[in-house]
Amino acid sequence: MESIIDTTKLELTKKDFESDQMVKWCPGCGDHAILKSVENVFPELGIAKEDFVVVSGIGCSSRFPYYMNTYGIHGIHGRAAALATGIKIANPKLSVWMITGDGDSMAIGGNHFIHVARRNPDINILLFNNKIYGLTKGQYSPTTPKGSKTKTSPQGSFEQPFNPGELVMGARGKFFARVVDTNIKMMTQVFSEAAKHKGASIVEILANCVIFNNKIHGLITSRETKVDNQLFLEAGKPMRFGKDNEKGIILNGSHLEVVTIGENGITEDDLLVHNPEREDSGIHIMLANMMPPEFPAALGVIRSVAAPTVEELIWDSVEHEKEVSPYKSVDDLLNSGSTWTVD
Amino acid sequence: MTEVKNKIIELKNAVIRFAGDSGDGMQLTGNLFSDSTAFAGNDFATFPDYPAEIRAPQGTVAGVSGFQIHFGSNDIHTSGDLADVLVAMNPASLKANMNWITKDAIIIVDNDAFTEKNITKAGYEDNPLSDGSLNGHLVVNGPIATLTKNAVSELDIDNKSAQKSKNMFALGMIFYMFNRDFTKTFSFFENKFKSKPLVVEANKLVLKAGYHYADTIEAFVNTYKIDPAPLNKGTYRNVTGNLATSWGLLAAAERSGLKLFIGSYPITPATEILQELAKHKQFSAISLQAEDEIAGIVSTLGASFAGALPVTSTSGPGLSLKSEALGLAVMTELPLVVVDVQRGGPSTGLPTKSEQSDLYQALFGRNGEAPLIVLAASSPSDCFYSAFEAVKLSVEHMTPVILLTDGSLANGSEVFKIPKVSDLPKIYPPIVKENDPDFQSYKRDEKKLSRPWAIPGTKGLRHRIGGLEKENITGNVSHSPENHELMSRLREEKVERVSNFIVNQDIIGDHDADTLVVSWGGTHGVMLTAVEQLLDEGHSIALAHFKHIKPLPKNAEELFSRYEKILVCEINLGQFVNYLRMRLPQFTYKQYNKIQGLPFTVAELKKEFIALLNE
Numbered sequence: 001m002e003s004i005i006d007t008t009k010l011e012l013t014k015k016d017f018e019s020d021q022m023v024k025w026c027p028g029c030g031d032h033a034i035l036k037s038v039e040n041v042f043p044e045l046g047i048a049k050e051d052f053v054v055v056s057g058i059g060c061s062s063r064f065p066y067y068m069n070t071y072g073i074h075g076i077h078g079r080a081a082a083l084a085t086g087i088k089i090a091n092p093k094l095s096v097w098m099i100t101g102d103g104d105s106m107a108i109g110g111n112h113f114i115h116v117a118r119r120n121p122d123i124n125i126l127l128f129n130n131k132i133y134g135l136t137k138g139q140y141s142p143t144t145p146k147g148s149k150t151k152t153s154p155q156g157s158f159e160q161p162f163n164p165g166e167l168v169m170g171a172r173g174k175f176f177a178r179v180v181d182t183n184i185k186m187m188t189q190v191f192s193e194a195a196k197h198k199g200a201s202i203v204e205i206l207a208n209c210v211i212f213n214n215k216i217h218g219l220i221t222s223r224e225t226k227v228d229n230q231l232f233l234e235a236g237k238p239m240r241f242g243k244d245n246e247k248g249i250i251l252n253g254s255h256l257e258v259v260t261i262g263e264n265g266i267t268e269d270d271l272l273v274h275n276p277e278r279e280d281s282g283i284h285i286m287l288a289n290m291m292p293p294e295f296p297a298a299l300g301v302i303r304s305v306a307a308p309t310v311e312e313l314i315w316d317s318v319e320h321e322k323e324v325s326p327y328k329s330v331d332d333l334l335n336s337g338s339t340w341t342v343d
Numbered sequence: 344m345t346e347v348k349n350k351i352i353e354l355k356n357a358v359i360r361f362a363g364d365s366g367d368g369m370q371l372t373g374n375l376f377s378d379s380t381a382f383a384g385n386d387f388a389t390f391p392d393y394p395a396e397i398r399a400p401q402g403t404v405a406g407v408s409g410f411q412i413h414f415g416s417n418d419i420h421t422s423g424d425l426a427d428v429l430v431a432m433n434p435a436s437l438k439a440n441m442n443w444i445t446k447d448a449i450i451i452v453d454n455d456a457f458t459e460k461n462i463t464k465a466g467y468e469d470n471p472l473s474d475g476s477l478n479g480h481l482v483v484n485g486p487i488a489t490l491t492k493n494a495v496s497e498l499d500i501d502n503k504s505a506q507k508s509k510n511m512f513a514l515g516m517i518f519y520m521f522n523r524d525f526t527k528t529f530s531f532f533e534n535k536f537k538s539k540p541l542v543v544e545a546n547k548l549v550l551k552a553g554y555h556y557a558d559t560i561e562a563f564v565n566t567y568k569i570d571p572a573p574l575n576k577g578t579y580r581n582v583t584g585n586l587a588t589s590w591g592l593l594a595a596a597e598r599s600g601l602k603l604f605i606g607s608y609p610i611t612p613a614t615e616i617l618q619e620l621a622k623h624k625q626f627s628a629i630s631l632q633a634e635d636e637i638a639g640i641v642s643t644l645g646a647s648f649a650g651a652l653p654v655t656s657t658s659g660p661g662l663s664l665k666s667e668a669l670g671l672a673v674m675t676e677l678p679l680v681v682v683d684v685q686r687g688g689p690s691t692g693l694p695t696k697s698e699q700s701d702l703y704q705a706l707f708g709r710n711g712e713a714p715l716i717v718l719a720a721s722s723p724s725d726c727f728y729s730a731f732e733a734v735k736l737s738v739e740h741m742t743p744v745i746l747l748t749d750g751s752l753a754n755g756s757e758v759f760k761i762p763k764v765s766d767l768p769k770i771y772p773p774i775v776k777e778n779d780p781d782f783q784s785y786k787r788d789e790k791k792l793s794r795p796w797a798i799p800g801t802k803g804l805r806h807r808i809g810g811l812e813k814e815n816i817t818g819n820v821s822h823s824p825e826n827h828e829l830m831s832r833l834r835e836e837k838v839e840r841v842s843n844f845i846v847n848q849d850i851i852g853d854h855d856a857d858t859l860v861v862s863w864g865g866t867h868g869v870m871l872t873a874v875e876q877l878l879d880e881g882h883s884i885a886l887a888h889f890k891h892i893k894p895l896p897k898n899a900e901e902l903f904s905r906y907e908k909i910l911v912c913e914i915n916l917g918q919f920v921n922y923l924r925m926r927l928p929q930f931t932y933k934q935y936n937k938i939q940g941l942p943f944t945v946a947e948l949k950k951e952f953i954a955l956l957n958e
Contacts, residue, residue, distance in 0.1 A: 019807075021819070021820070048802075049805065050799070050800055050801060050802050050803070050804070050805060051799070051800055053648075053649075053799045055645070056809075058810075065807050065809065066807050066809075066820060069805055070805055071648075071799035071800075071804075071805050071806065071807075072806075072807035072808070072809070073645070073648050073675070073807070073808055073809055074807065074808070074809025074810060074811060075641065075644075075671060075809065075810065076641070076667050076668060076670075076671050076810055079637060079638070079641040079668065081638075082606075082633065082637065082638035082641035082642045082645065083641050083642065083644065083645035083648075084645060085631070085638075085642050085645065086604065086606055086631070086641065086642030086643055086644065086645025086646040086647075086648075086649070087645040087646065087648060087649040087799070088645075088649075089604070089629060089631060089642070089646065090602070090604050090629065090645070090646035090649035090650065090651040091649040091650060091651075091798075091799065091800060093800055094649065094799055094800055111634055111635060111638070112634065112637075112638055112641075115633075115634040115638065314624075314629055317624050318624045318625070318627050318629070320624075321623075321624040321625040322624075322625050322627075324625075325623075325624075325625030327623070327625055327626070328625075329597065329764065330590065330593050330594045330596075330597045330626065330764045331763060331764050331765075333590065333593065333623070334580075334590060334594075334761045334762070334764070335578060335580075335761055337580065338378055338381065338527075338580060338581065339578050339579060339580040339761065340381055340382060340384070340578070340579050340580075341577070341578045341579070342384070342574045342575065342576055342577060342578075342579065343576060
């Protein structure tokens with residue numbers, strides 16, 4: 001099948017993708033930086049501008065298609081994954097980007113989310129996780145930490161949250177990455193990796209809702225604490241982080257552990273080396289589950305495993321059936337099997 | 344004994360009902376008889392009657408599976424009210440079907456199955472074969488199981504396998520009764536069991552044994568012959584409604600140049616449509632078995648945006664789940680065909696029984712002002728043409744269409760004259776060419792009010808659509824009060840203008856009658872038969888059977904104005920009649936309704952019509 005990545009570079013710039021519509025997110029909302037990053041990535045992919053489709057569900061993040069000058073469809077709550085799947089299967093040439101939030105894809109669209117991960121169409125899913133319902137003004141979401149006081153959990157939420165990465169891998173997803181909305185460079189790089197991965201690429205963006213859940217990712221993103229709480233994963237590299245890159249992650253028996261190089265005889269050789277292409281998702285799940293304060297949050301591409309896409313398999317089957325089917329036209333089909341003629 | 348035995352009596356038509364335990368292969372038996380009926384040149388219609396459970400407890404009334412065929416030398420429009428011949432493979436199937444046979448029906452039973460245990464299981468106190476309850480019937484009471492075993496005694500086959508053929512023994516008896524030829528059935532065995540020559544041989548032997556048994560014991564006083572029906576020149580086949588629907592969709596894909604996409608979720612009685620379309624990737628027809636009903640319709644709408652011919656299939660409860668996405672289709676003004684194979688509701692209701700009770704849901708079941716086209720297929724073979732038209736209207740008018748069929752149509756079968764696809768109308772999708780300088784996403788066609796279909800991947804047409812209200816012409820998001828009213832009216836008007844593109848409503852029967860009976864959808868066959876019989880009997884009556892529900896045909900008003908008495912008949916509590924009362928309130932409508940999960944019978948309709956005629 002034809003690759004969506006064209007080798008002849010098209011002369012596109014950010015401007016080609018900026019829409020003339022007023023961007024109506026709150027000032028200070030993390031979504032602005034995400035939009036910028038996407039506008040950075042699109043012209044760099046070697047894809048014609050008319051081949052991009054931006055798809056969304058409902059929520060603050062889901063207004064995204066209106067802010068991009070591409071083909072776009074703003075769907076209904078939770079169903080963007082189904083829309084995107086239909087678009088991609090119907091026309092595999094398109095570069096399909098799905099924009100969703102933690103309410104949209106972890107709650108009402110949870111079913112479609114796990115199935116898009118399992119089915120593996122070649123689409124890019126940007127999951128804006130601000131751990132709150134923003135557009136309905138501040139109710140807890142399926143990623144809101146237990147105990148959080150919100151408008152619908154005034155005594156503190158009683159519910160255990162999802163970790164999107166763990167869910168993706170539980171659903172046998174092949175690509176999962178995580179970024180922070182405070183780092184445009186990181187987002188640009190990782191979105192680009194997601195675009196290049198063939199299959200459902202799910203990127204969790206730790207996004208800040210400045211109004212209803214300000215600084216929810218503060219430990220990970222704030223200037224003071226981020227060095228100790230961000231581990232940017234790179235394929236083939238040992239997992240190191242910290243102000244002086246002095247800390248690392250080791251696999252101790254069946255669990256991960258933070259260590260300091262030089263202490264207790266630990267050297268760099270003891271550290272886990274990141275392998276996003278490992279088919280077995282065990283360590284990837286453990287990485288996705290690392291959270292401060294005990295662990296740094298794993299960022300970058302946590303998992304990226306090659307697998308055939310659903311649309312590839314479907315259209316290969318179409319080609320095969322065209323060759324082997326006895327029916328070359330619908331007339332052949334109508335006249336097949338038991339028929340009789342009246343003269 | 345005199346020589347009059349085995350007189351061949353000519354009949355105009357007959358109804359046979361095959362009934363047995365759900366594992367007894369009665370559907371296959373019925374289908375094989377249908378094939379031989381086609382071969383004999385009769386017109387026919389069939390209907391399966393099977394339990395909701397795949398294998399309900401053996402020997403119980405709940406586990407009875409039936410298949411009815413009505414065949415004749417005249418035009419056959421229904422699967423028949425009551426059976427003239429009942430094949431009952433066990434006591435439960437006799438018990439379950441006694442209400443569905445004529446007073447003097449011939450009953451063929453497997454005596455071997457009438458054990459004390461089975462008789463009790465069926466809920467009989469005494470053996471119905473000997474307690475006099477079958478008086479008035481000719482009961483042909485053969486030890487079918489034993490005779491089946493004997494028939495294959497020469498073959499190296501165990502009795503358990505041999506017993507699987509006992510339905511063929513009964514079929515053989517029926518073949519004798521109706522002077523049928525084995526050819527078609529033998530070639531079926533040869534095809535179906537290609538890799539199992541022993542099974543082919545066993546079935547052939549048993550079928551023949553049944554035939555000869557009926558002959559030898561002089562089972563029937565007479566045998567019967569039904570002349571070929573006067574069918575027009577052409578090639579024919581047997582189709583069920585679900586098969587015809589699937590093929591109509593494929594034909595429409597070919598005539599539109601679009602690639603079909605069906606995103607769907609299995610649900611009784613619509614599943615066969617997804618199954619059938621999944622077989623035809625050679626036509627670039629793509630099927631996606633979605634994770635739920637919602638993903639079924641939404642993935643289809645995505646495919647529609649991407650330029651495919653979009654279809655989703657469902658039944659009542661599934662249509663409920665699809666409501667919100669239907670609203671999105673109305674708002675985005677994209678093509679989308681939803682086939683709703685209606686079943687008894689509400690909720691899970693009667694999954695294997697038929698009803699016409701989704702009409703309100705199809706017309707009104709969405710938030711906001713959300714008009715769309717509603718069509719209703721009238722017979723199994725009409726499902727082909729209705730599906731084709733649903734696509735044509737949806738694509739050319741850029742609007743969702745709900746096509747209502749029902750369980751009776753879906754599973755019932757009839758003779759279908761095979762059309763040539765090139766004789767079907769061409770379908771013209773309003774696809775915008777690249778870099779069209781006049782393109783605006785909500786600029787409408789003057790006549791149809793449809794918006795253009797600008798497919799992602801086309802140069803120079805990038806645009807955004809979605810569920811938020813759109814500004815007329817530009818398609819930008821708009822919250823303007825005036826624009827919302829304008830758009831609401833335009834969407835309604837767009838659907839109503841479809842009446843300029845559909846055929847006028849026709850009238851069957853006596854155009855000068857005072858009395859008009861009205862129906863819609865799957866009741867066509869039984870309504871037509873009742874009216875034809877009354878006309879033959881000298882009554883003056885007319886029938887208007889609707890396929891176009893929204894919009895109504897343009898002449899509906901003029902047509903109703905010609906009749907003094909109007910009676911609307913439906914398998915629900917009056918959904919179409921109330922819609923007519925809303926749309927054309929100047930007329931007085933009487934209503935006749937039945938809601939038992941069963942079709943109308945010709946007899947009950949005639950009784951009702953005669954009462955009305957005499958009023």
